Amino acid sequence: MGCLLTRPRYPNEMLAQMDSLGVGSLSIVILTGMFTGMVLALQSAASLDVFGARPYVGRLVCVSMVRELGPVLTALMVTGRVGSGMAAELGSMVVTQQIDALRVLGTDPMRKLVAPRIVAGVIMVPVLTVLSDMLGIFGAGLISIFNLKLSWEYYWRSVGNALGVNDVVMGLVKPVAFGFILATVGCYMGLATKGGTQGVGVSTTRSVVVASVLILASDFFMTKILLIVFPVV
Amino acid sequence: MSEIFRKIEEATRDATERVTGSVAELLGVPPQPEAPTPERALDAPVVSFRDVHLSFDRPILRGVSFDLYPGATKVVLGGSGSGKTTILRLILGLLQPDAGSIRVDGVEIERMAEEELRHVRLKIGMVFQEGALFDSLSVADNVGYRLLEDGEPDATIEQRVGEMLGFVGLGQHAGKSPSELSGGQRRRVAVARALAARPEIMLYDEPTTGLDPITATTITDLIVKVRDLDGVTSILVTHQLRDAFNVARTFVRRDGDDFGFERIEDLKILAGTEFLMLREGRVCFEGTPHELLSSSDVYIREFLS
Numbered sequence: 001m002g003c004l005l006t007r008p009r010y011p012n013e014m015l016a017q018m019d020s021l022g023v024g025s026l027s028i029v030i031l032t033g034m035f036t037g038m039v040l041a042l043q044s045a046a047s048l049d050v051f052g053a054r055p056y057v058g059r060l061v062c063v064s065m066v067r068e069l070g071p072v073l074t075a076l077m078v079t080g081r082v083g084s085g086m087a088a089e090l091g092s093m094v095v096t097q098q099i100d101a102l103r104v105l106g107t108d109p110m111r112k113l114v115a116p117r118i119v120a121g122v123i124m125v126p127v128l129t130v131l132s133d134m135l136g137i138f139g140a141g142l143i144s145i146f147n148l149k150l151s152w153e154y155y156w157r158s159v160g161n162a163l164g165v166n167d168v169v170m171g172l173v174k175p176v177a178f179g180f181i182l183a184t185v186g187c188y189m190g191l192a193t194k195g196g197t198q199g200v201g202v203s204t205t206r207s208v209v210v211a212s213v214l215i216l217a218s219d220f221f222m223t224k225i226l227l228i229v230f231p232v233v
Numbered sequence: 234m235s236e237i238f239r240k241i242e243e244a245t246r247d248a249t250e251r252v253t254g255s256v257a258e259l260l261g262v263p264p265q266p267e268a269p270t271p272e273r274a275l276d277a278p279v280v281s282f283r284d285v286h287l288s289f290d291r292p293i294l295r296g297v298s299f300d301l302y303p304g305a306t307k308v309v310l311g312g313s314g315s316g317k318t319t320i321l322r323l324i325l326g327l328l329q330p331d332a333g334s335i336r337v338d339g340v341e342i343e344r345m346a347e348e349e350l351r352h353v354r355l356k357i358g359m360v361f362q363e364g365a366l367f368d369s370l371s372v373a374d375n376v377g378y379r380l381l382e383d384g385e386p387d388a389t390i391e392q393r394v395g396e397m398l399g400f401v402g403l404g405q406h407a408g409k410s411p412s413e414l415s416g417g418q419r420r421r422v423a424v425a426r427a428l429a430a431r432p433e434i435m436l437y438d439e440p441t442t443g444l445d446p447i448t449a450t451t452i453t454d455l456i457v458k459v460r461d462l463d464g465v466t467s468i469l470v471t472h473q474l475r476d477a478f479n480v481a482r483t484f485v486r487r488d489g490d491d492f493g494f495e496r497i498e499d500l501k502i503l504a505g506t507e508f509l510m511l512r513e514g515r516v517c518f519e520g521t522p523h524e525l526l527s528s529s530d531v532y533i534r535e536f537l538s
Contacts, residue, residue, distance in 0.1 A: 008382070097365035104325055104359045105379045105426075106351050 037136030090190025125179030358427030
């Protein structure tokens with residue numbers, strides 16, 4: 001926190017990280033969100049048909065995407081792509097003594113390397129999540145219309161009726177925490193690298209595993225708390 | 234109109250500083266420390282170790298003591314794992330000793346916080362074993378890194394980078410990436426980067442390891458140039474005896490704008506370079522090159538053979 005409030009700050013480094021984490025992850029987030037929404041529509045329609053409730057597909061997909069699947073899947077995909085990259089990059093800098101060189105040249109690696117990555121994670125993961133949610137709902141809409149034979153208007157009306165303030169809050173609070181977790185774990189594992197190039201591989205793998213488990217575990221606890229604060233009516 | 238813009242800019246900067254300062258105060262962020270004031274007399278040691286101990290899973294240094302005086306060069310010799318590089322890391326504050334005292338430019342550094350150490354490190358230039366150049370930056374940006382961090386104007390940085398790359402003979406490689414350079418060129422860029430901010434002390438960590446003898450000589454010549462032309466105090470860590478003696482025997486004499494290398498074969502008359510040998514974390518020899526060659530110690534004889 002002190003790194004963000006006191007000088008020197010590295011705004012260019014922050015922008016570069018936001019570009020790498022946000023713009024660089026667009027393609028995988030678009031594909032993941034879209035296909036998740038489409039699969040969710042197919043699966044939920046199969047289950048809802050048993051009760052003759054196919055028209056509720058939009059409502060079900062929308063709530064599932066915004067509350068859970070959008071934030072969690074986006075965070076896991078970004079962890080795989082960017083969190084591992086952070087650990088590998090910082091780990092390589094450790095084993096080639098570049099981190100020591102930074103310190104010797106008067107630069108605090110926490111300010112120069114860690115703080116911009118955490119800021120990028122906290123800002124860009126929510127943005128990517130919103131995009132993933134939108135594309136998931138859109139993908140499910142395509143399946144509902146062309147495969148499940150629901151009307152376009154009816155689908156979007158059920159989506160609109162399903163979304164409440166508590167869904168939006170839950171869908172936006174979680175990715176902020178997930179962004180913080182994946183960036184912090186990636187940086188920590190990278191900077192804690194020991195044992196040469198083999199150690200870089202170990203740190204990279206460990207960062208993905210630890211961040212993924214922490215994201216899923218924190219999702220449970222955040223859901224529990226948010227359901228108490230914002231109960232489903 | 235420009236005066237108005239200048240005043241607006243100043244007012245915005247002051248307000249930002251005040252707000253950031255207040256928030257930092259509220260959150261308990263410690264204020265930036267002042268630079269420690271040196272207490273060193275002019276003829277006192279620039280670097281001083283007193284009974285320094287350090288252990289990890291095994292003892293690394295066991296009671297190491299030595300002094301490095303202004304303008305002198307200390308060559309630290311020893312086998313692998315004898316604690317040579319650890320000495321440099323301790324001087325830079327990258328490691329903290331378990332016991333003992335380390336003074337750099339008259340200031341005790343062994344219990345200093347990271348922010349305070351920054352002021353000490355600004356006086357030191359370090360050349361890492363493999364160069365440790367930043368892969369993401371060009372050669373010129375690597376050399377000018379510290380000046381850029383210090384907020385120097387672009388024109389000053391460009392001029393100094395040009396001077397330094399010229400000094401190490403790599404002026405034509407400024408725009409290249411470090412990965413495009415050979416091992417020897419990377420070390421020379423590392424020397425240029427360390428020298429760019431005009432350090433008072435230079436530390437070299439095995440700068441010739443893995444280089445062929447001719448390239449190694451270009452590096453040792455560079456070390457000699459830094460010592461004799463700029464008068465920089467230095468510590469050279471190496472296990473290459475040939476390079477250690479090269480540094481001790483070679484001198485640079487300035488002749489107007491030119492300079493020339495001079496090699497002295499008679500070790501007895503050499504001055505300015507002192508050898509220190511480590512064995513299993515202890516100082517087993519400290520003296521002149523001639524005294525090292527005359528030593529009857531079994532380990533030293535074996536090391537020299």
